[in-house]
Amino acid sequence: MLVFVTGGTGFIGSCTIPHLLARGHRVLGLTRSETGSAALEKLGVTPHPGSLQDLESLRSGARQADAVLHLGFEHDFSRIAEVSALDRNAIEAMGSVLEGSHRPFIVASGTALLAPGRACTEDDGARPVSDSSPRSSEQTAASFVARGVAAGAVRFAPSVHGREKQGLVTRLIEIARQTGLSAYIGDGHNLWPAVERGDAGELCALALEKAEAGARWHAVAEEGLSLRAIAEAIGRGLNVPVVSKTPEEGLAHFGWLGRFVGLNVPASSRKTRESLGWQPRGIGLIQELDEFFADAGVTP
Numbered sequence: 001m002l003v004f005v006t007g008g009t010g011f012i013g014s015c016t017i018p019h020l021l022a023r024g025h026r027v028l029g030l031t032r033s034e035t036g037s038a039a040l041e042k043l044g045v046t047p048h049p050g051s052l053q054d055l056e057s058l059r060s061g062a063r064q065a066d067a068v069l070h071l072g073f074e075h076d077f078s079r080i081a082e083v084s085a086l087d088r089n090a091i092e093a094m095g096s097v098l099e100g101s102h103r104p105f106i107v108a109s110g111t112a113l114l115a116p117g118r119a120c121t122e123d124d125g126a127r128p129v130s131d132s133s134p135r136s137s138e139q140t141a142a143s144f145v146a147r148g149v150a151a152g153a154v155r156f157a158p159s160v161h162g163r164e165k166q167g168l169v170t171r172l173i174e175i176a177r178q179t180g181l182s183a184y185i186g187d188g189h190n191l192w193p194a195v196e197r198g199d200a201g202e203l204c205a206l207a208l209e210k211a212e213a214g215a216r217w218h219a220v221a222e223e224g225l226s227l228r229a230i231a232e233a234i235g236r237g238l239n240v241p242v243v244s245k246t247p248e249e250g251l252a253h254f255g256w257l258g259r260f261v262g263l264n265v266p267a268s269s270r271k272t273r274e275s276l277g278w279q280p281r282g283i284g285l286i287q288e289l290d291e292f293f294a295d296a297g298v299t300p
Contacts (some may be wrong), residue, residue: 002066003067010071012045016205028061029043030047031049059096062093069208070137091140095144095151120218141153142147155218160195162198166292182232185244188231193224223266233285
C-alpha cells in the first residue's frame with residue numbers, strides 16, 4: 001500500500017514509518033519544511049509538502065494514497081481548543097476524499113479519561129467532547145464509517161516513552177527540574193499506563209493493515225504504573241526530594257497538568273494483542289527513566 005502519514009517526523013511517526021517500510025508499504029509523508037523533507041527522505045519516504053493547516057495539501061495526500069495514518073497533532077495544551085479544532089478540520093478534510101472507498105483511515109487518540117477509576121478497554125467509547133476536553137479525533141474519524149471509510153483509532157497511553165522523551169512524564173521531569181521537587185498527588189497509588197514508542201509504532205502499522213471500520217486499538221504495554229513510582233524514579237534521577245501534594249496544591253504545582261496527575265487511568269490492551277498479534281517488547285517506563293538519567297549524567 002501507499003500510506004499517507006501525517007506527523008511522520010514526530011516522536012511516534014518516526015518510529016512507525018520503519019515498520020511500514022519493513023512490511024513492504026510505501027510512504028508519502030506530510031512535511032512543511034525542507035528539514036522535514038530531508039528527514040523523511042532519510043527514512044526512505046516521499047515528502048508531501050503541506051501542513052495540518054493546509055487542508056488542500058491533506059486532501060491531495062489522502063487522494064493519492066491507499067491508506068491514511070494521521071499522527072500529526074500540535075501538542076500545545078495552552079491552546080487546546082484551537083489545536084483540537086485544527087485536528088478536527090484536518091481529519092474532515094482527509095476523510096472527505098476517502099468517502100466510499102473503504103480505504104483505511106487511522107487516527108491517533110488516547111486512553112486517558114475514558115474510564116477514570118478502572119482499566120479502560122477497547123470496548124469503551126470515546127470520551128464526550130467538552131470545553132475542558134475538546135479533542136474529538138476519534139469521534140470525527142468514526143463519523144466517516146457510515147460514509148464508506150474503514151476509519152479507526154489507535155489510542156495511546158499517556159506515556160509513550162523513548163530515551164529522549166516520555167510523553168506526559170516529560171512534563172513531570174521539567175516541573176521537577178524547575179521546582180526542585182518530584183511530586184505526586186495524595187498517596188500516589190493512582191495508575192498511568194505506558195508503552196515504549198517502538199512498540200507503539202509497530203502497533204500503528206498492524207492496525208493499518210487490519211483496517212476494521214470503527215475499530216479501536218490500545219497502544220498500552222504496561223497497564224498501570226503508580227504515580228508515586230514514577231515520581232520516585234524522577235527523584236532518583238534528578239536527586240531531588242519526592243513529596244506528596246494535596247489536589248489543591250497540585251493544581252498550582254503542576255499547572256495545566258495538575259488536573260491529570262492525580263487521576264487513576266489504567267488501560268488494558270488485551271483485545272488489541274489478541275486481534276493484531278501485537279506483543280510489546282520494549283523496556284518499561286521506570287527502566288527507561290533510570291537509563292535516561294544515567295545516559296544524561298544528570299546532576300542536581
